[in-house]
Amino acid sequence: MTAPVLADALGPRARRRVALASVLAGAVLVLLVVAVVLRLQDTGQLDASRWRPLAEPSTARFLLGGLVNTLKVALIAMGLAILVGGLMALGRLARNGPVRWLSGVYVEFFRAVPLLLLILFSALALPKYGLRLPAFGYLILALVAYNSAVLGEIFRAGILSLERGQTEAALAIGLGYWQSMLFVIIPQAVRRMVPAIVSQLVTLLKDTSLGFVIGLSLQDRELLRRARDLGEFYRNPLQSLVVVAVIYIVINFALSRLARWLEVRQRRRYSAGAISVAGVEDLAVVTAEAGGRMGGS
């Protein structure tokens, strides 16, 4: 934990006061925890019989399967959303009027609508109009529609955040529009956007839990739905949901940390002034460096 911003280098009196406040606050927090534990005990929620089923290998496998389904849906949806979102960002920046307008409508509409509504629509309405998908396909479709709109805006912001000099330099050395986008703009924009993309992945991972509203067959059920199944079977909804919440917290906390780490690493690298575009042809590296120098001066 970093030092508190507002109270650096306390004097002796303030230190005594803080120490006193710490003891008091600590005591209150401990009492709070004790109260919760006692409450759990009193209502019989700490009984081993309610927790033990969750530790059995068969249950663990059942939950693990749910986690695999959750991750599978999240990763497929994320991949597709990145693809569609990228196209939308290019569309909104295109020179062609109707293309710009259409992708604008797409992004603004899907960003403004609750995901749950999209999921319900996708699962209830689309089959009526003859679109048949495997059950979790509808979930993925809704997730892609929503997240591609959000990602489209992230991508657009990333592209716009680059200095104009980048595009100008690329055009100046004779690259076409698509060439400058592909070799100069997008590689740099992507690197700036990685932290935002990872945090969107956290959101998406949490959103897959909405999939439990649509009727998935037993083997397709994601983590939350399986937790509900367990809770009903063993009559321990509190315990099963707590376990699942902990699983989500661990995964998402790790992902958030990853995003933070990427961001810090990136900032450090930019401030060091070294621009190295990995995995792109020499030409683009040269162009990017030239552009960077121009944009910077």
Place this chain on the structure above:
Amino acid sequence: MRTTVVLTLTSFAAAMVVGTVVAAFRVSPVPPLRAAGAVWVQMLRNTPLTVLLLLFVFGFTKIGLQYSFEVSSVIVFGAYTSAFVAETVRSGINAVARGQAEAARAVGLTFPQILGIVVLPQAFRTVVAPLGNIFIALTKNTSIAAIISVLELTEVADRLNNATARPIPVFLGAAVAYLVLTLPSGFAFGWLERKVAIRR
């Protein structure tokens, strides 16, 4: 639609209050409070809202916390959103120039005074836009109350669809209704942002 508005407004009010307190905890000089604030934020922010809602409605009733579905929704939405509000307000606090807090300390104000009188008012000004985004996200998130059959927009649309079997007009209508709610609030926050902006 009224339920959606009421849910959004009450949850947002609760989230603002709790979130500000948690943000104050997180920047306070008292370590246990900092830790408590961090735990609150990380736990709520990293759990899906759906899990929280179900845990509260089906799990916490077992330990005697039983409220109507509407009240439960407000509590859960308020708590979930407060984690995001706390992070936003904290970033606003960090954005306030250090000299402000140092000057306040130099004239002898205590930590609660520094925060309440000097830093927070300036912090809020800088985070109006992100708070607006949180508000809009909350408006959309209230749709999740549909899973415990609170009769808000999405649940109404779902039931209308079941009754009429005409999904496209029904869901499109609901989508437009959300737009009607979110677009003006976007403008309102934009207006507020311009109004309270610090002129330099």
